[in-house]
Amino acid sequence: MTTSHTRSAELFARAAAIVPAGVSSNTRSRQPHPLYFSRVEGAYAIDIDGNRHLDLTMGNGAIMLGHGYPPVQEAVSRALAAGLTCGVESAAMVDAAEAFMSAVKWPDMVRFTNTGTEAVQHALHVARHATGRTRIAKVEGSYHGWSDEVFVSVWSDLSQAGTPDAIVPLPQFAGQRRDLVDQVVVVPFNDIERTLSVLDEVGGDLAALLLEPVMIDIGFIPATTDYLKALRTAADRHGFVLIYDELLTGFNLAPGGVADSCGVAPDLALYGKAIANGYPIAAMAGREDLMRMTEPGKGPAFVGTFNGHGVSVAAAAAVLPILAKGEVQQTLAARGQRLAGSFSAAAADTGVAARLVTGGSHIHWYFLTGDVTDYRSAARTDAAAYAAFTGALGARDILYLPNPLSHHAISLAHEDAVLDEIETAFVAALGATARH
Numbered sequence: 443m444t445t446s447h448t449r450s451a452e453l454f455a456r457a458a459a460i461v462p463a464g465v466s467s468n469t470r471s472r473q474p475h476p477l478y479f480s481r482v483e484g485a486y487a488i489d490i491d492g493n494r495h496l497d498l499t500m501g502n503g504a505i506m507l508g509h510g511y512p513p514v515q516e517a518v519s520r521a522l523a524a525g526l527t528c529g530v531e532s533a534a535m536v537d538a539a540e541a542f543m544s545a546v547k548w549p550d551m552v553r554f555t556n557t558g559t560e561a562v563q564h565a566l567h568v569a570r571h572a573t574g575r576t577r578i579a580k581v582e583g584s585y586h587g588w589s590d591e592v593f594v595s596v597w598s599d600l601s602q603a604g605t606p607d608a609i610v611p612l613p614q615f616a617g618q619r620r621d622l623v624d625q626v627v628v629v630p631f632n633d634i635e636r637t638l639s640v641l642d643e644v645g646g647d648l649a650a651l652l653l654e655p656v657m658i659d660i661g662f663i664p665a666t667t668d669y670l671k672a673l674r675t676a677a678d679r680h681g682f683v684l685i686y687d688e689l690l691t692g693f694n695l696a697p698g699g700v701a702d703s704c705g706v707a708p709d710l711a712l713y714g715k716a717i718a719n720g721y722p723i724a725a726m727a728g729r730e731d732l733m734r735m736t737e738p739g740k741g742p743a744f745v746g747t748f749n750g751h752g753v754s755v756a757a758a759a760a761v762l763p764i765l766a767k768g769e770v771q772q773t774l775a776a777r778g779q780r781l782a783g784s785f786s787a788a789a790a791d792t793g794v795a796a797r798l799v800t801g802g803s804h805i806h807w808y809f810l811t812g813d814v815t816d817y818r819s820a821a822r823t824d825a826a827a828y829a830a831f832t833g834a835l836g837a838r839d840i841l842y843l844p845n846p847l848s849h850h851a852i853s854l855a856h857e858d859a860v861l862d863e864i865e866t867a868f869v870a871a872l873g874a875t876a877r878h
């Protein structure tokens with residue numbers, strides 16, 4: 443149990459004067475102040491006051507093998523000892539690319555950048571270059587980074603968002619370029635009829651349709667295979683580029699991600715997170731004709747000071763062969779199922795309408811009844827129940843995300859004893875939710 447947060451409070455007082463919200467990413471902002479950490483190990487993070495927290499955020503799903511996984515740390519140490527940082531290519535980049543290509547079957551080529559936000563921008567550049575068109579379509583409720591043109595209709599206020607037949611593209615922050623937002627076509631996830639009726643109308647103007655094939659950023663909502671097939675057919679009919687954002691699914695749900703496992707290949711896809719167990723790297727993969735458009739002088743720029751960073755590619759070259767075997771994914775899927783089962787039993791015992799959704803290393807909780815198939819059905823989750831539940835987890839020093847439409851994760855380090863601890867906390871937190 444938490445003893446004291448004195449040093450975190452002191453650090454926040456120093457940081458808040460010079461760093462907005464005292465944190466580097468707004469998702470880490472907390473009331474009355476964020477926590478600052480000195481060390482992480484396995485499934486735990488130790489804050490600056492020495493409190494040990496069970497981590498259910500795991501780097502927003504990036505740290506699938508657990509904090510400080512030894513083979514990755516050793517590869518990183520070797521890169522550090524060799525002084526490899528940025529500005530030159532390394533053998534590890536080629537190793538990582540080969541490991542990627544031998545695990546992911548559908549694409550012809552891969553290229554590394556730093557973040558998911560950047561990878562998405564590259565894919566949109568390629569799509570526009572290939573089609574000569576500018577507009578893009580995306581799914582309501584899916585997050586693809588914070589750039590002006592895709593941070594659209596992510597956590598939409600449904601009172602402003604129109605009907606499922608005519609979804610209004612909404613900006614996510616003040617100061618976002620309205621001209622770009624208004625150009626975005628927003629379609630409902632898993633709704634073939636409504637999506638096709640929109641695509642049949644505007645498909646000829648679209649450069650790309652971008653989607654997460656499992657919407658993990660708002661919990662865990664798989665696309666039906668029929669939905670993906672319908673999008674593939676529409677892309678071919680109207681000549682736009684189909685892009686899967688596999689930042690959370692790639693290597694996490696299965697080595698080749700959804701593109702391989704569902705049998706409906708996109709034209710381009712984006713990867714990151716799990717591919718380097720927490721080190722900053724992302725990738726774009728795809729069809730050769732599209733990928734080669736990013737070669738010098740041919741089309742969109744593909745440049746970046748930190749692209750192919752020596753430390754990150756060393757981490758990726760160590761991680762990808764491990765994840766390529768598929769065993770980690772199976773182990774984590776079984777652990778997720780165990781948590782889903784015990785959560786359901788505890789929810790039934792306490793009379794709380796809730797479920798745990800899971801796949802790969804991902805877990806999340808919805809507080810609702812009925813099916814969850816898209817953003818609008820997920821947005822019915824009871825925010826007050828979520829706050830009561832996660833507040834009780836926080837009181838037991840479990841790290842969580844305050845947004846009811848977000849996602850949590852376990853890792854290879856969340857072994858049986860850790861799962862026992864999580865289950866005990868879930869029972870107590872569901873009890874607190876019931877009393878709320």
Ligand SMILES: Cc1ncc(COP(=O)(O)O)c(C=O)c1O
Binds near residue numbers: 654687689690724
């Ligand atoms: C599905 C998805 N796409 C894109 C991004 C953006 O990636 P990054 O935070 O590396 O810019 C994220 C990050 O949370 C994501 O989950």
